[in-house]
Amino acid sequence: MRWTLKPKPDPEKVHYLEKVLGVEKPIASLLVQRDITTFEEAKKFFRPSLKDLHDPFLMKDMQPAVERIEQAIEKGENIMVFGDYDVDGTTSVALVSSYLKTFYPAVATYIPDRYDEGYGVSYKGIDFAADNDISLIIALDCGIKAIEKVAYASERNIDFIICDHHRPGKEIPKAVAVLDPKREDCEYPYKELCGCGVGFKLVQALHSRRGETFETLLPYLDLVATAIGADIVPVTGENRVLAYHGLQVINAAPRAGFKAILEQVKKDQLTITDVVFIIAPRINAAGRMKHGLHAVNLLTEENEEVARRFAAEIETFNTERRAADQSITVEALEQIEELKEQERLTTVVYNENWHKGVIGIVASRLTETYYRPTLVFTRSGEKLAASARSVKGFDVYDALEGCSEYIEQFGGHKYAAGLTLLEAQYENFKRKFEEVVSSSIDKNLLIPEITIDAELQLSEITPKFYRVLKQFAPFGPGNMTPVFMSTGVKDSGYAKCVGETKKHLKCKLKQRSSEAGFDAIGFDLGEKCRHFEDGAKVRAAYCVEENHFNGNVTLQLRLKDIVPE
Structure with a gap:
């Protein structure tokens, strides 16, 4: 591991934030590192507001996209909502199709078969549309490079609206509308939306044209937050607002499908990390092992009993996925060695x-x-x-x-x-x-890098410090969980290897003998236990987190690495 300590932020800006926000220096430093230097910016960061979402009509081609959907509804055309088979694609299809179906029944959903059709817009999907008298396809999380396929659809009198976030090639497909903030000719202020985020902007535009209030779109934000986490897009700007409010929906009023998944894993109060490691793999498992439509069915089902049945089925797919993943990884590692x-x-x-x-x-x-x-x-x-x-x-x-x-x-x-x-x-x-x-x-x-935000004295880690630190969430690219470093640290004498294979490190760290110290856990760091022998001091890189055990909540350090001093 190479440790990279971020440059110290401008002390004047740090001091100013300490004063106007009433926070400790380490917190103010973290904010300045994230380019937050005024009271107003800090307020937007700690209290992400839906008022800060951009006007969807700023996106290139949004006007023709909305007009074409309105025309289809007016003429009673059949619409197909088409999306990729991963989390971003299936949440996009669930979002756009379920929204349209609240006021227009002639909406079909289509997810390509990973094995039969492969990634993205497929000829088979277009043929399915033609055979079923569908004259408009809304493609989500794919399509930006589907030049020939869009042309083929056009020959069959099928129009395309593309909602994508991948990088365009040299040519843009000749669709009715191509929504992609990464288009060079698109002046949309935020470029890092995921596919579901672009789909949401389309829904937001349609919704505003219908004269509806934004609040009625809130229940769809759980899908957007899930896609943001799973697709590993930056959790900054508009994505941060969408993820923050989407997590609130997941925790306060989860849709039947999410509720059914969470009942199986016995978890409440999810963070974006939980979404990535609990919800996303299960949604993905449907497209990996069977078919992505299973995921769409789960995400759009409103009957809780039926949702539980769908979730149990997807749990089976996830178990199969885990077994396949483990055995193939072993074979691949052997091949690399050979x-x-x-x-x-x-x-x-x-x-x-x-x-x-x-x-x-x-x-x-x-x-x-x-x-x-x-x-x-x-x-x-x-x-x-x-x-x-x-x-x-x-x-x-x-x-x-x-x-x-x-x-x-x-x-x-x-x-x-x-x-x-x-x-x-x-x-x-x-x-x-x-x-x-x-x-x-x-x-x-x-060489794997640990980026360290700041050096801390362990005594600076107080309940108040952590209360504010928690409000930096949701974390993700562009706003990663802060990593700290402390020097002159030693174990209180109980460091040991834990876990079935003894590959994890458990210890209690302190800098001064008078301190109570902090419990610390280092996953896959078991072999580093030797660094604590004979009371030796180390440098520790870690995140601060809560440990819930037997109804008690304490602060603990999650070690990223330790090195001898």
Whole structure:
């Protein structure tokens, strides 16, 4: 691990916030690091307001999109809401379809089959629309590169409205409207919406045209918050407002589908992290193991008993997903060792029998293990399909663009992408990907980094400090959980390895013998227990969190790393 301590913020700005907000110096420093330097900015940060959401009509093509939907409703056309099979896609479809159905019945939903149709807009989906007299398709979380497919739909007298957030290619599809804040000609103020966020802006625009109050849209924000967490988009600006209020909906009045999931895992008061690790994998499991429509059905079901049945079914898919993910990860790690892949700057592995639904998860696990830009391939029909994951600071999407001569199609983000290629091009692609990454990556990025916000004395961690710190949530990219460092720390004498395989570290840390100390847990840090031998002092990097045990709530440190002093 390399530790990177953020530069100390401007002391004058810190002192000003201490004074106007009445907060301690460490809190004021954290705010200035996040570019919050005035009372008004701090108020917006701590109390995200729905009034700060942008006018949806600022988005390029929003006007024609709304007008085309209004025209379809007026003429009694059949509308199809089409979305990708992951969390962002299925929540988008659930949101837009359920909203439209509150006042217009002729709405169908369609999620492509991951194995039969692959990612994004599909010819099969367009044919389904044509066969069912559907003349308007609203595509969510996909479509920005579907040039030929939109043209094909047009030949069949089907119009497209595209709501996407992925990077456009050189050409924009010739749809009725293409909503994507990442379009170069789109002046929408916030560029980091997820697919469900773009879908929500479309709904917001339709809603305002119908003269309805914004409050009636609040129940849909739980879907938006789930997509924001699952798609790992920045939790800043408009996303922060949507995530904050969406979490309130999940905790205060969860929809039947969420309630049914949460009953199974016995969890209340969810954070965005809980959404990412509890709700999102289960929604994803439907598209990974069976079909994404199962997720849409769960998310739109209003009958609690039926929702429980759907949730139990999805729990089965999730158990299957977990087993497949674990066995494939073991096989992939063996392949890396056998091929001496760990000596390369990239990790590229392939097995034609690996389950296509879990290769993205496996790519993430391999990236955690070897900390390299990673691709996991499997067979998909006549071609090979891969999921790509990257390391912090390296744009894997750009790297794939550098290999485009060997790729059939690809799409995605800076840190996660998907692609297909012909089997004959696999070795050429693998060689080229290593070349592109080797020539462009800063070698420091291949060492996992802990970014530390500030150095703290353990005595500064008080209940008041934590109460304010909690209000920095929801956390995510652009507003990560603060990480602190303390020096001259030692264990009170009870450090030990815990867990079934003894790979976790449990200890009690203090800086002065007079202090009571803080309980600390370090997941996967068991082998570092030796650093505490003979009362040795260490430097500790950690987050502060609450530990709930037997009805008691105490502050504890979640260790990220420890190093000898």
